[in-house]
Amino acid sequence: MELIKEGAASMAQSRHRPDSPPLLHAIGITKLFGSFKANDGIDLAIRPGEIHALLGENGAGKSTLVKILYGVLQPTEGRILWKGQPVGIPNPSTARKLGVGMVFQHFSLFEALTVVENIALALSDRKSRSALAREIETISLEYGLPLNPCSVIADLSVGERQRVEIVRCLLQNPELIIMDEPTSVLTPQEADDLFVTLDRLTARGCAVLYISHRLEEVKRICHHATILRHGKVVSECDPQKETAAKLATMMVGVEVRKLSSDLPPPQNTRTRLSVQNLSMPQPHPFAVALSNITLEVKAGEVMGIAGIAGNGQGELFDALSGERPCHAANSVSIDGKPCGDMGVTARRRMGAAFVPEERLGHGAVPRMRLSDNVLLTRHATGDGLLRGGVLNPDAARELSDRVSRSFDVRKGTPDPEAGSLSGGNLQKFVIGREIDRQPGVLVVSQPTWGVDAGAAAIIRQALIDLARSGSAILVISQDLDEVLEIADHVAVISKGHLSPSRPTSGLTREEIGLLMGGMGEPHSADRGTAYAG
Amino acid sequence: MRVELVRRSERSAAMAYLSPLLALLLTLIGGALIVIVWRLSTVDLSNPASGGFFGALQQGFVDYGRFLYVFFIEPLTELWSLEELVAKATPIILVAIGLSLCYLSNTWNIGAEGQIAVGAITGSFLPIFFPDWHGPFMLPAMLILGMLGGMAYAAIPALLKIRFGTNEILTSLMLVYVAQLFLDYLARGPWRNPAGHNFPDSRAFDGGQILPTLFDTNIRISLIFVFVAAFAAWFLMRWTKMGFQIKVLGQAPRAGAFAGFSQSRMVLITFLISGALAGLAGISEVAGPVGQLRTTVSPGYGFTAIIVAFLGRLNPIGAIFAGFLLALSYLGGEGAQIALGMSDQTTRVFQGMLLFFVLACDSFIFYRLQIVRTPVMQTGTVAS
Structure with missing residues (x-):
């Protein structure tokens, strides 16, 4: 609590870019991949003690630039000055020795190892595991990033894995920290805590290169912003002097489409997705048990489930999709028909569609072509992709082209492998594949995670349009802005409990934040009975 | 750099x-x-005559x-060695086709050598116990029994994996030695030819118990089985939903579950298919070039087939080419032994x-x- 107040106080002051020679100065950085210029003569100067925003759509070249600064990639042309001296950064360990730390968006953790082991791997000085574990606990407490050093990474949620990345970086006392979308899985309160952390770091003279899609956040905490488009610097500005809309325009080049849900959700329609007292034991000791989850989504509406990562979202998705059916048929009903004990194919045949959180490896097979990936969820839904067990590749190709066209999926070749698409384009494809069916019920988890502003707008609009055409949409998302933007009703999941749903209008962020923090869970006395069903 | x-x-x-x-x-x-x-x-090298x-x-x-x-x-x-090449390639390719399907689905059957042995045993049951039966159904019955034997033996590691989560690489490999020792016991003991001067072999199969040869060569009709199996497996992988399931579950098990495909079912199916083909290879050896049940029926064809499967790009048609290359290595090895005195x-x-x-x-x-x-x-x- 103390930290939040302190943070809020410091936020209130306007921010000035420190007037000092640059800590890191990249000059004329160009990076070619084949003939494609991912970076094209980029200049970037980061001063000590500043939070420097790097803005740009997916594919603008941010990740490439950052990888060059961290030594993962080598520039085709250009120089890097560190404290005025030219340096070569041949690999990340050199970058770390220089004092550059990085928190990746796609986590670079070994799943089979524990938190301590992962962190020990990145540290050059050897210390005992128990000493390191104590240090991790101290730092994670200090910065409000609770972590159990002995947990195995495979058992951690996406949000918790990010905490490991942040703590790992902070342990090395870097002078420059590169953060790639660090708040995308944090609650507003957690993000506030992180901003306090960042303020403390900058007060000590540490610089932060901050990559984010969240413009309000950039406006709030950053001293300076560099905006990239198509691999070039298009603008530098003081984000506090610009409106979010202006920043977005500089980023995408055109005005971002405003979402329209002109039609209000229809009233008194039938319930299409109903969950009654759904309880599921933990599938493994580190997962979350679901207890007494009850929710209803009516035709024409979007229901949002907010919550911090790792509070049972994955388990709820698996139970709703039927990847992990439960014993009680009545616990899940689609269009009034009980299906709690049925598998995913049976539920699809009843008119439901699902989009999981992980695009690669769950929603799509990375090494298969888009036309094969279409078959993944639509082999049994009467789309003519199979004729008596024999594949019909022409129909699959046609379907995948149709999805690509209507969702503006940009691809290099007519039918590329799913893994070669950028995150935003693959997400448009994976969601478009389901919306193309006009499903009666759509359950979608994290629809715009790691997706650029343009793609996110298309996806959210498509979800709203689908709902208004009479479908029931359930969106499970850790992005509170998204939930508030598209959902008609919101419920919050916390430790496997779901709060009663409330209309989005008239709900404040603070109320949701409190529910996310566990205030909506039943008292401990009730918990004993929760699993009885 | x-x-x-x-x-x-x-x-x-x-x-x-x-x-x-x-x-x-x-x-x-x-x-x-x-x-x-x-x-x-x-x-x-110290001898000047050797040229240093x-x-x-x-x-x-x-x-x-x-x-x-x-x-x-x-x-x-030479013709005889070409025939020999085909004879060696036949069982190797048959087994490799089944293994390709297994490996594509990310299931690791390393025990084809054992499944060959069991196929040889179950297929030999009829000619050993009914030596006078030479009717038109004798050979088909032997082949079917051989396939069933291979399937049943392959089902053991599959079911252990499905039920207990055991590692099929270990169980299928260890079962090879069990099968080989059992075959050895049968050939030396209960199934030994009583009129065979104490040689550890069964009675020699004859007439309708032996696979016929093609044309005027020593090449047996089991070569046709190879082409039929390769085409069927190619069609399965390229054109059917089952093939799609195998590929999806092999590449991304989570996506497979999301698509509604069952990993357990696929483990069993691919083990049964590869077991059946290994069993067919086993009985085709016994009822073909060997002509009787011996203490060993295969000089490691089941393991060579693993190499063939990978060399053939886990593609049934590729397995045919790779199978002939590896069969050549058997003949070439013998040649090097004779001509050069190598090991x-x-x-x-x-x-x-x-x-x-x-x-x-x-x-x-x-x-x-x-x-x-x-x-x-x-x-x-x-x-x-």
């Missing part, structure tokens, strides 16, 4: 085909080293030339090198080599 493997954005179709050829080339280079070192080791080190080296190159001829060319020059393990060394190199070269399907120039470091703090 350093050399890096950089992930390709898509798999390289060209490398998928080039990789086995590159592996073959590297195997030939590795083979040259082995032959030359072997020659050097056999020569007394360079004389031995020269002799090594000459030997390698002969080795290449004996190993790869000579078996193809009888030459074949295995050759096969091992080939598998090693093909798996290594397969990295280039998903990765490419990149040479990274390291910029000169000018600050003392950076250099490590």
Whole structure:
């Protein structure tokens, strides 16, 4: 609590870019991949003690630039000055020795190892595991990033894995920290805590290169912003002097489409997705048990489930999709028909569609072509992709082209492998594949995670349009802005409990934040009975 | 400067085909080293008559030339050895086709050698206990029993994996030795030919108990089984939903579950298919070139088939080509033993090198080599 107040106080002051020679100065950085210029003569100067925003759509070249600064990639042309001296950064360990730390968006953790082991791997000085574990606990407490050093990474949620990345970086006392979308899985309160952390770091003279899609956040905490488009610097500005809309325009080049849900959700329609007292034991000791989850989504509406990562979202998705059916048929009903004990194919045949959180490896097979990936969820839904067990590749190709066209999926070749698409384009494809069916019920988890502003707008609009055409949409998302933007009703999941749903209008962020923090869970006395069903 | 493997954005179709050829080339280079070192080791360098080190080296190159001829060319020059080549390739390819399906689904059946043995045993049951039955149904019944035996034996590691989560690599491999010892026991004990002068063999099958030959050669109709099985497996993988399931579950199990496919069911199905083909290979040996049940029915065909499956790109048609190459290594190994006096393990060394190199070269399907120039470091703090 103390930290939040302190943070809020410091936020209130306007921010000035420190007037000092640059800590890191990249000059004329160009990076070619084949003939494609991912970076094209980029200049970037980061001063000590500043939070420097790097803005740009997916594919603008941010990740490439950052990888060059961290030594993962080598520039085709250009120089890097560190404290005025030219340096070569041949690999990340050199970058770390220089004092550059990085928190990746796609986590670079070994799943089979524990938190301590992962962190020990990145540290050059050897210390005992128990000493390191104590240090991790101290730092994670200090910065409000609770972590159990002995947990195995495979058992951690996406949000918790990010905490490991942040703590790992902070342990090395870097002078420059590169953060790639660090708040995308944090609650507003957690993000506030992180901003306090960042303020403390900058007060000590540490610089932060901050990559984010969240413009309000950039406006709030950053001293300076560099905006990239198509691999070039298009603008530098003081984000506090610009409106979010202006920043977005500089980023995408055109005005971002405003979402329209002109039609209000229809009233008194039938319930299409109903969950009654759904309880599921933990599938493994580190997962979350679901207890007494009850929710209803009516035709024409979007229901949002907010919550911090790792509070049972994955388990709820698996139970709703039927990847992990439960014993009680009545616990899940689609269009009034009980299906709690049925598998995913049976539920699809009843008119439901699902989009999981992980695009690669769950929603799509990375090494298969888009036309094969279409078959993944639509082999049994009467789309003519199979004729008596024999594949019909022409129909699959046609379907995948149709999805690509209507969702503006940009691809290099007519039918590329799913893994070669950028995150935003693959997400448009994976969601478009389901919306193309006009499903009666759509359950979608994290629809715009790691997706650029343009793609996110298309996806959210498509979800709203689908709902208004009479479908029931359930969106499970850790992005509170998204939930508030598209959902008609919101419920919050916390430790496997779901709060009663409330209309989005008239709900404040603070109320949701409190529910996310566990205030909506039943008292401990009730918990004993929760699993009885 | 350093050399890096950089992930390709898509798999390289060209490398998928080039990789086995590159592996073959590297195997030939590795083979040259082995032959030359072997020659050097056999020569007394202190003896002036041997021509010293360079004389031995020269002799090594000459030997390698002969080795290449004996190993790869000579078996193809005469009809009898071509027939022998087909006879060896047949069981290897049959087994490799089944294993390809297994490996594509990320299921690791390493026990085909044992499934061959069990197929040979169950298929031999009829001619041993009903030696006078030669009717038209005898052979089909033997073949079906052989396949069922292979399937049943392959089902053991599959069910252990499904029910208890055991590692099928270990269980299927260990069951090989159980099957081989059981076969050995039967051939020496209860199923030994009472009129066989105490040789550890069963009675010799005859007439309607032996696979007929094709045309006027020694090539048996089991060669047709190979083509039928390869086509069926190709069709399954390329055109059917089952093939799609195998690929999806093999590449991304989570996506497979999301698609509604069952991993357990696929483990069982692929083990049964590969077991059936291994069993067919086993009984085809016994009811074919061997003609009776012996203490061993296969000189490692079940293991060679693993190499063939990978060398053939886990593609049933590819397995045919790879199968003939590996069959050649059996004949070539014998030739090298006779002509050059090399060890009888030459074949295995050759096969091992080939598998090693093909798996290594397969990295280039998903990765490419990149040479990274390291910029000169000018600050003392950076250099490590």
